Amino acid sequence: MRFFAYPYAGPEEIRRHCIAAPPGALIRALPDLHAWLASHPDALIEGSTYVVDLRACLRLSPRRSEHVACAGGEDVLAAGEMGFFAHARGASVTAVSNLSTGYRPDVSCWDAVAESLARAGLSAPPGFTTSVHFRRCPACGESTLVKEQWFVCTFCDADLPLEWNVSARREVDVVAHVDRVRSLSTP
Incomplete structure (x- = not known):
């Protein structure tokens, strides 16, 4: 599958400050999500920061975390905020946005989000529940939120x-x- 990788486009001082922080928790399966939510119960109320890394894997961090810290300083396939709903079988993803002022991804990054959730066996909304459009102004060069x-x-x-x-x-x-990663790690 082909996706766009987005470089960090936020302030360099934030990247430098966050670079030593551990990356977000890797969510490869439903039990990973349940364990992360158990250790971060506030996420059921306020949601989380997420990125989709370059392997199309979902990473989660507490809501007020910087996306660049969640990504371990790397480029991402998607970034934004994610919300959850607790139920008898655990939890499910109920809200997803592409709101990341550090990466400013296009709404087309939804395909990478959907792929990461599918790989982890998580159900997803049919698209972003909140989509954000970022643009750079050709006249003044500033990035802005539409x-x-x-x-x-x-x-x-x-x-x-x-x-x-x-x-x-x-x-x-x-x-x-x-x-390629699998073939390098196979004996």
Whole structure:
């Protein structure tokens, strides 16, 4: 599968401050999610910070964590916030956004989120429950959040492009990467 990898586009001082922090918890299966929620019960109320790493695996951190810390300083396939609902069988994912001012991913990163949740055996909403559009202004160079589908720069009132243009994302082949990693670790 091919996805876009998004580089960190936030303030460098935040990256430097977060680089020593451990990355977010790897969620590869439903028991991983249940264990993480048991150790972070506030996440059932306020949600969590998430990233999808370059192997298309979901990583979770407490809600007020920096996305770059959750990602271990690496590029991501997706980043945002995730909400959960507790029920008799454990918990499920009920809300997902792409709200990350550090990575500013395009709404097209949903495919990577859906893939990471499917790989972990987690059900998901049919798409982002809250989608955010980030754009870089061609006139002043500032990154801005598009609100109410009004593609106008909040800094200089210039028109913003309809297509995502925040940073130099790159296309990655996740399956080939995973297969290469598996072949390197196989005796």
